[in-house]
Amino acid sequence: MSPKHLSRDTKRFLWIGILPSALLYGLFVIWPAINALMYSFTRWDGLSTPVWIGIDNFVNLFKSGSDFVTAIGHNIYLTVIPGSIILTLALFFAWMIHLKVAGSTLFRVTFFFPNVIASVAVALLWVLLYSTTEMGPINNIRQALHMEKVPFLESARLLQSIVPMMVWSATGFYLVLFLAAMENIPVDYYEAAHLDGASPTLQFIRITLPLMWDVLTTGIIFLIVGGLKFFDAVWVMENGRPSPATHTMSSLMYAKVFEEYNVGYGTAIAVLLFVLVLIITRISMRLLKRERLEY
C-alpha cells in the first residue's frame, strides 16, 4: 500500500511512532556528523576557537609519507589478506559441513566458538599466545624445536601477527553465514546435477556459488567494512600506543583527537574514513552485482 492510501490517523500514528527514534538519531548521529564535517575544515585543538583552514587538513592527510597514507595501507592489508583467507576457509568448511562430512556438527560449533568471544578478549588471548616470555606457548614450542624466538608482538611485525588472529576469530561467523545460504538451496538441483554426472566441485561452482551469491556479497562487504574500520586489536596489542608502523585509520583518528588534541585533523580522518567506506562498499557492490536467481 502506498503512503497516499493511508488514512490521516494512520499517518499521524506512524509519525508519532517514528518521531522519538528520528529525534534521537538526528541528535546523536546526524548532528554530530554535520559538526564533524565542519570541524574537518578547521584547525582546532578542541580547547580554543576553531580556525577555518579550508581543505588543508585533507591536503595534509595525503602528503607523501603522512601517517594517514601509511594507515590506509595497513587497512588495505588487514582487509585483503585476512579477508581472502577467511572467505576461502569459510566457504571451504561450510561446503564440507554442507556435504555432511564426519563430525560436521562438532566442526560447526567449534568454528563458531571464537566468534562469541569479545574482540578485546581475543586480542588479549593472542597477546599471551605470542608472548616472548615463558608464558608464550608458540615461542616455547619454537624453543623446544631449537628455533629462535619470534617477537610476534614487535610493532614492525604486528600486522602480520594479527592476520592469524583475525582468521581464527572470524572464519566461524562467515562459515555459519555461508552454510545457512547453502542449506537454503533446494536439494533437487544437486540431485539433478548428480544424475547428469556433475562432480561435487562442479556442483559447487555451478549451483552453490551462483545461488548464494547475495550472501557471499554481503560477507565480502562485511569483511571490507570491518577491515577499513579495524581498531580494537591494534589498540589492545599495542597497549593503547600504536606507532606509525601499526596505526590503522581508526586508531590514528582516535590518537589525533583524544591523545594529541588535534581535533580538526582527527575529524578530517573520520570524514575520509566514512567517505572511503561508502565509496569502496558501493564499488564492491557494483562489481559483485549479478542477476538475482530465484529458486
Place this chain on the structure above:
Amino acid sequence: MDRRTFLTQASGCAASASLIAAGCHFEPITKDNTKTIEVAVFEGGFGIEWHKDMARQYEQLHPGVKVNLWGDPRVDEKIKPRVLRRNPPDLASCTLPVWKLITAGRLFPLDDALASPAYGAEGKTWKETLRAGVLADYVYDDKTYALPSNLGVWACWYSKKLFREHGWSAPSTWDELTALCEKMLAAGIAPLAFQGKYPQYAWSTILSCYQRLVPFEKWYDIEDFKKGAFLDPSFVKAADLMQELAVKYFQKGALAMTHTESQMEWANGRAGMVFCGLWLKKEMEKALPDDFEMGCFPVPMVTGGTGDPKAIYSGGGESFFVFKDGKHPEIAADFLKFLLSIEPARDYVKRNDSLTPVIDCQVGIKISSALQSAVDAIEGSTRMYSDRLNTLYIEWHRTLVQQAQADLLRGAITGQQFADRLEAGAEAVRSNPNIYKPPARGVPAL
C-alpha cells in the same frame, strides 16, 4: 490518563530532562556545604594507596572538604575526553598534551599556592620547600602550571646478589658495560631486559649517553630544539651505542615485551640488568624474591666523551595539573600543596621507596638498598638534568621519535638515519607556527 497521573509523569519527565541538561555539571548539594574535589591519579608502579590516605588526612585537616580520589593505569584515556568536554576533575596526574592546555588557558596557575606558607614547614613558602629545578618544565608567561609528585632517577638496575655470585661489579665506563654484557652472555644470562613495546624507554638512555659525550652547552641545544642539534656527530654516536646494546645485548624477544614482562624477566634472573626509573622497585615489588638486593648505576661515561661524568639524568615524574574548568581549583591546588609537603613526602618515601621533590624528604628514614643506590647517585652528582621534549612536542615524540627508536633498536636504520629523521621532524615543528615553542633556556643555573 487522568490529569493527576499526567501531571505526575510530566513533572517526572521535566525533572529528568533538567538533570540531563545539567549533565556533568550536576553537583550534589550537601547540608553542611561540604566542597568535593575530584582527583584522578595515574595508577602506575607506585599505586594510589598513599594518595588515598593523604586524601583522608586532608579531609581531617579541612572538615569542609571531601576528596574524591580515584586511580587507573589508563587514567589518560578517561581524562582526555573529559578535558575536551570542559568537565575535567579538579586535579589529575596523567599524560596530557599539556602545552596545548597551558597555551589555551585551561590549566590553573600554581603560583599563588607556591607563594603561600607550606604545610609543616614554619616560616617557609611551599616553593621554598621544593627542590630547585622541579618547577622549571611547565613555566609559561612566568607562571607555573604543573608539579611533579615524585623525583625519578634514570639508571641501570641489577641484582647485587647476582653480581656478587659472579664476581661482577657495576661498570663506570661504556666499555666496561659492554665487557660486562659479554661476561653475562658467557654465563648464559641475557645482559639487558628491555621494555620493547614502549621504545620510548630508550630515549632517556640515548640522551644520557649523549650527555656523557658532550658538554651541557651542547646537550641543551637539543632541548632548545636548535637547528641541526640532532645532526651533531656525538648524537649519532649515542644512537649507534644504543643500537649496539640493543642488537647485541638485549634479551631475545625483548622488543615484543611490555614493561612488566621485561622487568619480570629481570626480576626472575633471566636478564642481568634493566634501564628504568626509580619506580621499578615498587612496580616489581610483588615479583621480586625476598632476598633480592637491588642496585643501580647511572649511564656510564663514554670513553673520549667530554660531558660531565657525574651528572645524572633525573627529574620530576607523574606531574599533577589543576584544571581551571574544575569546580574548585583553589582547593585542588591546596590539596596538591599538602601532598607535596614534608610529612606526606616522608610517608611517600617510606611506603614507596622513592623520592619526592620535597627537600630532605628522605633524611633520617631507613631506606632500602635500591633507594640508597639512587640517593647515592643523586648525592654524588654534579647536576640533575632531564628531557622536556616529550611533553613539549607530543606529536613529534609520539609518532616520529617512537617509530625511529623502534627502527633503530631492531637495526633497521643506522644512527645517522635516526638522527636525520629526528632533525627532519624537528624542522617541521620549527617551521610550524601553530606549535608553541618556549624560549631557549640554555643550561639552567644550578
